[in-house]
Structure formats: C-alpha cells, structure tokens
Amino acid sequence: MENAVNFNEILLPRKNIDLYKWAVIACDQFTSNPKYWRDVEELIANEYSTGHLTFPEIYLSGDTAPRIDAINKAMKKYIADEVFTHHRDCAVLVNRATKYNPSRLGLVLSVDLEKYSFVNSDKALIRASEGTILSRIPPRIKIRENAAVELPHIMLLIDDKEKTVIEPLFEKHKKAVPLYDFDLNMDGGHITGWKITDSAFIEKALSGLINEKTLTSKYGKNDKIMFAVGDGNHSLATAKTAWNNIKQGLTESERLSHPARFALVEVNNIYDEGIKFEPIHRVVMGIDRQKFLKNLPRVTSDAVGSVAEIQEYIDNYLLENGGAVDYIHGRDEVVKAVKDNEYRGAAGIIMPQMKKEEFFNYIVNKGTLPRKTFSMGEGIEKRYYLEARKIR
Numbered sequence: 001m002e003n004a005v006n007f008n009e010i011l012l013p014r015k016n017i018d019l020y021k022w023a024v025i026a027c028d029q030f031t032s033n034p035k036y037w038r039d040v041e042e043l044i045a046n047e048y049s050t051g052h053l054t055f056p057e058i059y060l061s062g063d064t065a066p067r068i069d070a071i072n073k074a075m076k077k078y079i080a081d082e083v084f085t086h087h088r089d090c091a092v093l094v095n096r097a098t099k100y101n102p103s104r105l106g107l108v109l110s111v112d113l114e115k116y117s118f119v120n121s122d123k124a125l126i127r128a129s130e131g132t133i134l135s136r137i138p139p140r141i142k143i144r145e146n147a148a149v150e151l152p153h154i155m156l157l158i159d160d161k162e163k164t165v166i167e168p169l170f171e172k173h174k175k176a177v178p179l180y181d182f183d184l185n186m187d188g189g190h191i192t193g194w195k196i197t198d199s200a201f202i203e204k205a206l207s208g209l210i211n212e213k214t215l216t217s218k219y220g221k222n223d224k225i226m227f228a229v230g231d232g233n234h235s236l237a238t239a240k241t242a243w244n245n246i247k248q249g250l251t252e253s254e255r256l257s258h259p260a261r262f263a264l265v266e267v268n269n270i271y272d273e274g275i276k277f278e279p280i281h282r283v284v285m286g287i288d289r290q291k292f293l294k295n296l297p298r299v300t301s302d303a304v305g306s307v308a309e310i311q312e313y314i315d316n317y318l319l320e321n322g323g324a325v326d327y328i329h330g331r332d333e334v335v336k337a338v339k340d341n342e343y344r345g346a347a348g349i350i351m352p353q354m355k356k357e358e359f360f361n362y363i364v365n366k367g368t369l370p371r372k373t374f375s376m377g378e379g380i381e382k383r384y385y386l387e388a389r390k391i392r
Contacts, residue, residue, distance in 0.1 A: 004125045004226050005206065006110035006262045007199040010092055011084040011149065011388040012179060017048050019182045023191075023384040024051040026153035026232075030379060031058045032283060032326050032337040036186065043185060048083055050151050050385035055143055068143050075148040084149075084388065091196045092179065093169050094266065096274070098189035098381045104274025105166050107202070108193075108387050110262040111156065111227065113243045116236065120367035125210070125226045126156065129359070131368045132237045140238040141245075148392050150239070151385040152264040154232030155376060158209060159218065159225075159360040160269045165205040167269070169196055180386075187380050193387075219364045228363050230268060230275075230376050231383065239263040264389040268376075270356055277359075278329065279303075279351035280372040283337040284314060286323040287345045296349070303352040304362065308370040310349060327372045329379035 013022050021044050030036040037056050044051040052074040055067060078084065091109040098104075116126035144150070158165060173194045181192040196202070208214065210224045229236055239260075246260050255261065268275055284292060297313055299306040314325055323345075328334050334348040354374045362369060376382075 002115070002125060002210070002224070002226075003203070004112050004115040005203065006112060007089050007091060007202075008110060008259075008262070009389060010087045010090060010108065010264070011390065012087060012386070013048065013083055014085050017083065019180055019386075020185055021047045021049050023184055023188075023386045024049060024054070025186065025188060025380070025384050026382040027054045028057045028153070029329065029382050030333070032328060032340070033333065034058060040186060048078065048081075050388075053078070053149070053151060053388075054385055060139060064139065064142070071143065072146050072148070079148055087179075087195060089197060089199065091199070091202060092387055093166070093173055093194045093196050095170065095174075095192045096189060096381070097191075098377070099187070100378055100381060101274040101276065104268070104377075104381075105170050105272055106155070106266040106268045107166050107169070107196070108152070108264065108266050109202070110264050110389065113240045113261055113263055115226075116240055116263075118233070118237045118240070118368075123223060123225075125224060126236075127225060127228050127363060128233050128237065128368050129157075129229045129363060130233050130371050130373065132233065133371070136234050137238050137241050140234065141242055144238055144242045144391075145245075148390065149388045150264055150391050151388045152232070152235075152266060153383040153385060154236050154263065154265040155230040155383060156227040156265050156267050157230040157270045157275075157359070158206070158227060158267060159271075160209060161271050163269060163271065164208060165202065165269065166267070166272070168205075169198075169201070184384050188384055189380070191384065191386070219361060221364070223364050225360070225364060227267065228360060230270075232265075236263060236265070259389070260391045262389075264387060266383060270359060274377075275356065276377050277354050277356040278375045278377055279353045280375045281328045281331065281334045281351050282310070282314060282349040282372075283326045283328050283334055283341070283346060284318070284323060284349070285326065285341045285346045287317070287321065287347065289345050289347050291321070292317060292347050299352075303354040304358075304369060304373060306352045307354075307373045310351070311370055311372070314349075329375050329382075333379060
C-alpha cells in the first residue's frame with residue numbers, strides 16, 4: 001500500500017481527569033452563538049480541558065495574541081503536569097451517539113501530510129473536498145507554529161460501500177473494555193473509544209479501497225484516492241502549510257519521522273448510517289435586507305450548483321455593499337442568528353442538501369466542491385476534542 005497512515009502515538013488524559021469537562025466541541029462551531037461558548041467556559045473553568053488548548057473561532061475577530069499565548073502556556077503546563085497518558089503503536093476506534101443518530105463509527109489515527117494536497121491537479125491520496133481560502137490559514141498557523149500538541153476535529157471520509165475497514169473492527173472490539181466511555185457536555189451525546197493495535201489489518205483494508213480494479217469500477221478512471229476531507233478542510237491545510245515551513249530546515253532523514261509531518265484525524269466511512277450530509281446555511285449580516293433579497297438567485301439546479309450560485313451572489317454583494325456572512329449548521333441556529341442580528345440587518349438562507357453518494361465521484365471527476373457545500377450532521381454532532389498528539 002502507498003503508506004498514507006501512521007500509528008506512532010496517541011495521547012489521552014490520565015484516569016483521574018473528568019472527561020465530561022475535558023472534551024469540548026470543534027472550534028469552528030456555534031460561531032454566531034456566544035452564549036454557547038460562555039457556557040463552555042463556565043463549565044471548564046479551573047479544570048483540565050481541551051477548551052483551554054483550542055481557539056473557538058467566534059473570538060477570531062478580536063485581539064488573538066493573548067488567547068494564543070494562553071493556549072501555548074496551557075499546553076506546556078499540561079505536559080509538565082503529566083496530564084497525558086501515552087498510547088503507542090495504535091489507533092482508536094470510536095462510536096459516537098447523539099440525539100440525531102444512535103451510532104457513528106470512526107477510527108482515530110495519523111495521516112502523512114506528504115500524501116495530502118488541497119490542489120486539485122495534484123491527485124493526492126488525501127484530498128480537500130472544498131476550495132481552500134488561503135487567507136484563513138495564517139491566523140491558524142500562528143496557533144499551530146508554537147503548539148506542543150495537536151487536537152483533531154478533522155474528519156476524513158473513505159468510500160467503503162462494502163464496509164471492509166471500520167465496521168469489522170467494531171464487531172471484533174465492541175465487547176472489549178474501552179479506553180473511555182462517557183457523556184459529552186453541551187448536549188453532545190455519548191462517546192466510546194477502544195484501543196486498536198492491529199495496524200496490519202487497517203493498512204491492508206485501506207489498500208483494498210485504492211486498487212486499480214476497484215477505482216475503475218467506482219469512478220470510471222484509474223485515480224487513486226484514499227481519503228477526502230469531510231470536515232476540517234482548513235485545519236488540515238494549516239497542518240500541511242506548517243509542515244512545509246518546518247521541513248525546509250530539516251535533513252531528508254529528519255523529514256521521515258518528524259512528528260509535524262503527520263496529522264491526527266478521525267476516519268469515517270461515508271456509508272456509515274450515522275453519517276448524514278446536512279446543508280450549511282448562510283446568515284448575511286449588516287445589509288439592506290430588501291436590497292439583498294431582491295436579487296438573490298432563485299436557483300433550480302442541483303444542490304452543488306445551487307450552492308455555487310448563491311455563494312457567488314453573496315460574495316459579490318458583500319464586495320460591493322459591505323456586510324458579513326456566517327456559515328450556520330441547523331435551521332434553528334439560522335433563525336436564532338437572524339433574530340439576534342436583526343437590529344443591524346440580517347438575512348438567513350436555507351441551503352439545499354447534497355446527496356452523500358455523489359461526493360467521491362464529484363471529488364475525483366470535478367475537483368473540490370463549492371465552499372461550505374455540506375456538513376456532516378448537525379452542529380452538536382461535530383467532533384469533540386479528546387485525543388491528542390505531540391507535534392514538537
């Protein structure tokens with residue numbers, strides 16, 4: 001197999017850490033809901049928590065330097081306090097239950113950033129699913145460049161209709177003693193994780209997804225793709241950019257094993273019943289609502305085409321008239337965001353839903369999707385920071 005995965009080491013909090021307060025949701029969620037993040041901060045105050053190691057994007061518009069400095073100090077303190085336990089030569093099988101889905105299986109492991117590209121023409125084994133906005137990378141680099149550890153909310157998808165990779169591991173291990181098994185805070189559901197040491201099985205099963213016969217029958221062309229990003233496109237692009245910067249000062253032998261060459265992710269099968277493709281809605285703020293809505297396109301094309309048309313209209317309107325756009329998961333959050341911003345003019349746009357069966361064919365044959373085309377589930381179903389990995 002063209003080796004795109006790595007099983008070096010995964011960090012988890014030691015046994016006496018309160019996991020309910022340790023794990024918090026991905027930083028790019030609830031960006032129009034400050035109360036959510038105030039409640040998180042109140043919950044985790046004076047506790048060991050990934051909330052002190054990550055940067056909620058709702059705060060990116062302010063002075064970021066103090067928060068980034070606090071994150072880096074917290075990482076060093078957690079290492080000095082021996083908060084983490086080391087699990088070597090393994091992956092972690094996870095099962096996530098929410099009020100929307102009783103089960104969603106995933107496999108936490110590291111991937112080789114040398115096998116990833118967000119440039120369509122590179123035809124990499126690991127590919128972006130949406131266009132990368134380069135201006136969004138530098139602020140994230142500032143967080144990562146001095147970070148001692150990384151915590152993933154990146155989710156990579158595999159095209160495994162026959163369920164040959166993750167599902168057999170679950171059947172084998174579901175009755176074993178888990179590494180963790182607890183309720184997630186803020187209505188996030190429940191998560192269970194098992195340590196998996198059978199790296200040979202994982203590598204062999206993944207290699208079966210990219211053999212020439214399989215690819216030709218799936219996509220009509222011989223184009224080797226193992227993973228496509230389901231969530232966390234810009235986080236993975238940031239990790240790649242940071243690695244490109246670091247490796248310039250390394251020897252060839254140092255590049256082979258440097259920890260920053262790899263990124264921790266959760267791998268999911270797109271055909272898992274717990275994977276639901278939800279639309280990402282838009283809330284446009286600081287606008288003349290009547291003027292904005294008057295010329296908003298009434299699209300009749302497919303979901304992907306509709307997203308492209310509406311996004312182009314939003315981008316052009318904001319360029320000419322000012323204002324801002326936020327990307328919202330869940331209809332209820334759209335309604336709330338519009339009401340909260342009504343005093344300064346806001347419009348919510350409910351977007352169409354893409355069929356997940358179209359996903360890999362589109363990536364292989366046409367390249368990246370329009371920005372913010374889909375979300376894997378509702379906002380509260382997003383990945384919680386839990387596992388970690390040293391990158392320095």
